Amino acid sequence: xxxxxxxxxxxxxxxxxxxxxxxxxxxxxxxxxxxxxxxxxxxxxxxxxxxxxxxxxxxxxxxxxxxxxxxxxxxxxxxxxxxxxxxxxxxxxxxxxxxxxxxxxxxxxxxxxxxxxxxxxxxxxxxxxxxxxxxxxxxxxxxxxxxxxxxxxxxxxxxxxxxxxxxxxxxxxxxxxxxxxxxxxxxxxxxxxxxxxxxx
Amino acid sequence: xxxxxxxxxxxxxxxxxxxxxxxxxxxxxxxxxxxxxxxxxxxxxxxxxxxxxxxxxxxxxxxxxxxxxxxxxxxxxxxxxxxxxxxxxxxxxxxxxxxxxxxxxxxxxxxxxxxxxxxxxxxxxxxxxxxxxxxxxxxxxxxxxxxxxxxxxxxxxxxxxxxxxxxxxxxxxxxxxxxxxxxxxxxxxxxxxxxxxxxx
Amino acid sequence: xxxxxxxxxxxxxxxxxxxxxxxxxxxxxxxxxxxxxxxxxxxxxxxxxxxxxxxxxxxxxxxxxxxxxxxxxxxxxxxxxxxxxxxxxxxxxxxxxxxxxxxxxxxxxxxxxxxxxxxxxxxxxxxxxxxxxxxxxxxxxxxxxxxxxxxxxxxxxxxxxxxxxxxxxxxxxxxxxxxxxxxxxxxxxxxxxxxxxxxx
Numbered sequence: 247x248x249x250x251x252x253x254x255x256x257x258x259x260x261x262x263x264x265x266x267x268x269x270x271x272x273x274x275x276x277x278x279x280x281x282x283x284x285x286x287x288x289x290x291x292x293x294x295x296x297x298x299x300x301x302x303x304x305x306x307x308x309x310x311x312x313x314x315x316x317x318x319x320x321x322x323x324x325x326x327x328x329x330x331x332x333x334x335x336x337x338x339x340x341x342x343x344x345x346x347x348x349x350x351x352x353x354x355x356x357x358x359x360x361x362x363x364x365x366x367x368x369x370x371x372x373x374x375x376x377x378x379x380x381x382x383x384x385x386x387x388x389x390x391x392x393x394x395x396x397x398x399x400x401x402x403x404x405x406x407x408x409x410x411x412x413x414x415x416x417x418x419x420x421x422x423x424x425x426x427x428x429x430x431x432x433x434x435x436x437x438x439x440x441x442x443x444x445x446x
Numbered sequence: 447x448x449x450x451x452x453x454x455x456x457x458x459x460x461x462x463x464x465x466x467x468x469x470x471x472x473x474x475x476x477x478x479x480x481x482x483x484x485x486x487x488x489x490x491x492x493x494x495x496x497x498x499x500x501x502x503x504x505x506x507x508x509x510x511x512x513x514x515x516x517x518x519x520x521x522x523x524x525x526x527x528x529x530x531x532x533x534x535x536x537x538x539x540x541x542x543x544x545x546x547x548x549x550x551x552x553x554x555x556x557x558x559x560x561x562x563x564x565x566x567x568x569x570x571x572x573x574x575x576x577x578x579x580x581x582x583x584x585x586x587x588x589x590x591x592x593x594x595x596x597x598x599x600x601x602x603x604x605x606x607x608x609x610x611x612x613x614x615x616x617x618x619x620x621x622x623x624x625x626x627x628x629x630x631x632x633x634x635x636x637x638x639x640x641x642x643x644x645x646x
Numbered sequence: 647x648x649x650x651x652x653x654x655x656x657x658x659x660x661x662x663x664x665x666x667x668x669x670x671x672x673x674x675x676x677x678x679x680x681x682x683x684x685x686x687x688x689x690x691x692x693x694x695x696x697x698x699x700x701x702x703x704x705x706x707x708x709x710x711x712x713x714x715x716x717x718x719x720x721x722x723x724x725x726x727x728x729x730x731x732x733x734x735x736x737x738x739x740x741x742x743x744x745x746x747x748x749x750x751x752x753x754x755x756x757x758x759x760x761x762x763x764x765x766x767x768x769x770x771x772x773x774x775x776x777x778x779x780x781x782x783x784x785x786x787x788x789x790x791x792x793x794x795x796x797x798x799x800x801x802x803x804x805x806x807x808x809x810x811x812x813x814x815x816x817x818x819x820x821x822x823x824x825x826x827x828x829x830x831x832x833x834x835x836x837x838x839x840x841x842x843x844x845x846x
Contacts, residue, residue: 531731539787539820542727542769
C-alpha cells in the first residue's frame with residue numbers, strides 16, 4: 247500500500263501522522279497528532295498541538311485550529327471551521343476507567359461513547375464547549391466561549407453559557423439582518439419551521 | 447537509584463518524563479511533560495499535550511486527559527477523572543512575576559500559591575475551570591465547561607458558570623434519581639447535612 | 647545577521663523558535679512554538695505548548711502561560727500576565743477559508759483580522775476568552791474563565807460569562823477595598839470618569 251501520508255500530506259517535521267487516511271493537500275502542523283484509525287479528508291488544515299483520535303472523522307476543506315481535540319465519536323463534515331481550543335466531549339457520565347465502580351461500563355464503547363456531528367460549513371468559535379450527543383447544523387456559527395447544550399439549527403448563531411440562539415448567519419459567515427438578508431453577499435433567507443432556508 | 451521511569455512507565459517517545467516518581471503501569475502520551483519533582487501514582491493515563499508541574503501530586507488510576515495542566519499546589523486523589531482541557535489555577539491575584547509592583551509577592555511560594563484538591567473518584571468534565579483554593583468532593587462530577595467557584599460536596603453534580611449544584615451522582619458516575627437511587631447500579635443514598643452518603 | 651535566538655534566549659530543546667525577534671532573557675519552554683515573524687520582547691516566559699503566530703507582538707517581562715495561542719493581530723504590552731489556556735480570537739465571522747462562499751474574504755487580511763490589545767501590566771486569568779477587537783486596560787484583571795465581550799477599563803476586575811465589572815485591582819494585583827485603597831501595598835486610587843487613577 248502506498249504511503250499516502252508521506253507523498254501528498256504536508257506534515258510538519260514535529261507532527262505525528264500515524265493515520266493512512268489523510269487526504270491530499272492537508273496540512274498537519276507542529277506538535278499535532280493524527281492517530282492511526284482517524285480519517286481526515288483533503289485540503290484540511292490541522293493546527294499546532296491538535297489531536298485527532300482513532301475513530302474521529304473529518305471531511306474535506308475543514309479547518310481545525312490549534313489545540314483542538316477530535317475524539318472517537320466526533321464527525322466534522324466538509325468545510326467546517328473548528329476554532330482554537332474548542333472542546334468536544336463524548337462521554338455523558340465520565341469516570342476514570344480504572345475506577346472499580348465504573349470499569350464495567352468502559353469495556354464496550356457502545357456503553358459510553360455518545361456521538362457529535364458538526365455539519366457542513368458550520369463554524370465553532372474559539373474555546374466553545376460542545377456537550378455530548380449534539381448536532382451542529384449546516385452553516386451554523388457558535389460564538390467563542392459558548393457552551394452548547396442542545397442541537398443547533400442550520401444557519402443559527404448561538405452565544406453564551408449555556409448557549410442560546412440570538413440570530414442567523416449566512417453561508418459566508420456574516421450575521422443576517424432583520425429581513426434575513428446578508429449585508430455582505432446579499433443572499434436572502436426565509437423562516438421555515440424553527441430554522442431558515444435560502445429564499446431562492 | 448534505579449530509573450523507575452525507564453523500566454515500568456509506558457512513555458511515548460515524544461513525551462518528556464523528567465520525574466522519578468511516576469508509578470508502574472502509568473502511560474504518558476505524545477508531547478506530554480511530567481516535570482522533575484511531580485509525583486504521579488500507578489496505572490494513570492496522562493494524555494497528549496498534558497503538563498504536570500513540579501510540586502503537583504497525582505494518585506493512582508487517575509485519568510488526566512489531553513491538554514490538562516496540573517500545577518504546583520494541585521492534588522488529584524486516586525481514581526479521579528480530569529477531562530480534556532480542564533483548567534486548574536493556583537494564584538488568586540495573578541501578575542507577571544517580573545512586574546516591578548508584584549515581584550516581591552512571588553519571592554516566596556507561601557505568598558501566592560493556593561491549593562486545590564480533587565478528592566477520590568471525582569470527575570471534572572472537559573474544559574471546566576477550577577478557581578484557586580477549591581476542594582472537589584469524593585465522587586462529585588463537574589459538568590463540561592462549568593466554572594467552579596466554591597467547594598463541592600461529595601457526590602454532587604455541578605453545571606454552569608458559575609457552577610451550581612443541580613443533582614447527585616453515584617460512585618459509578620450516573621445521575622441519581624429523585625429517590626437518590628442509581629438507575630444503573632442500584633446503589634441507594636440518603637441526605638446527610640448538605641451532602642449525601644450511601645444508605646447501606 | 648547574528649542569531650539572536652541561539653545566543654541569549656533560553657530555549658527548551660523541544661521548543662520551536664523560528665523568530666529572530668525574541669529578546670534577551672526570554673525563556674521558551676517545551677513544545678512551544680514561536681513562528682518566524684512573531685515579535686517577543688525581553689525577559690518573557692513562554693510556557694509549554696504555547697504558540698505565538700507570525701504578526702503577534704509581545705512586550706517585555708510578559709508571562710505567557712502554558713497552551714496560550716497569540717494570533718496575528720494580538721498585541722500584549724509589557725508586564726502583562728496571560729494565564730494558562732487563555733483564548734484570543736481575531737476573526738468576527740469565522741469560516742473555513744477553503745469554503746467556497748467565504749474564501750474571497752480571506753484573500754486580504756484587512757477583511758477579516760480584528761486586533762486585540764492587552765495593555766501594560768494587565769492580567770488575564772486561566773481559560774478566559776477574549777472576543778475580537780477588545781482592549782484590556784492597563785493593570786486590569788480578568789478572572790479565570792471569564793468571557794470578555796467589551797473593552798475593559800484600566801485597573802478593572804471582571805468576572806463571569808459574559809464578563810462584567812465587579813471591582814478594581816491595584817498595580818500589584820490585589821483587589822482594592824471600598825475606599826479604593828490596596829490592602830497589601832497601601833496605594834490609594836480615586837474615581838475618574840468610568841475608571842480609577844492613582845490618587846497621588
